Amino acid sequence: MGVSDSWAAREAMCPHRLVLEHVTSRWGVLVLDALLDRSFRFSELRREVGRVASVSEKMLAQTLQTLERDGFVHRDAKPVIPPPVDYSLTPLGREAAEQVRALARWTGVRMDDVQRARDAYDAARESIAK
Numbered sequence: 001m002g003v004s005d006s007w008a009a010r011e012a013m014c015p016h017r018l019v020l021e022h023v024t025s026r027w028g029v030l031v032l033d034a035l036l037d038r039s040f041r042f043s044e045l046r047r048e049v050g051r052v053a054s055v056s057e058k059m060l061a062q063t064l065q066t067l068e069r070d071g072f073v074h075r076d077a078k079p080v081i082p083p084p085v086d087y088s089l090t091p092l093g094r095e096a097a098e099q100v101r102a103l104a105r106w107t108g109v110r111m112d113d114v115q116r117a118r119d120a121y122d123a124a125r126e127s128i129a130k
Contacts, residue, residue, distance in 0.1 A: 022070055023096050027055055027063040032097035039088035072096050
């Protein structure tokens with residue numbers, strides 16, 4: 001069994017894990033969060049996401065394609081040249097984006113607790129190493 005065969009086997013056994021990876025990826029979170037507020041053209045979305053982290057055109061395009069394939073993002077290309085393309089959330093995407101935003105807010109609220117846990121863990125590891 002080759003590498004691609006084993007990947008396909010794992011994906012078939014656990015397809016929801018792949019969707020979760022798409023939604024919670026670095027760019028997936030930022031794209032879903034931005035689109036929750038309104039639709040965007042590609043360049044607008046890149047600027048919006050870029051306020052948090054710099055994203056390449058290639059990575060943004062891949063993220064949008066993945067989220068579109070999963071049914072979260074709707075791509076609306078007008079039949080003119082050059083075609084203006086708007087990206088928005090589908091109802092399924094809106095539901096996912098609301099969950100992602102809630103998790104992002106929760107991490108913001110609980111970050112002090114996470115930092116205290118990290119400090120305690122590091123201190124304990126440090127004392128073991130001595």
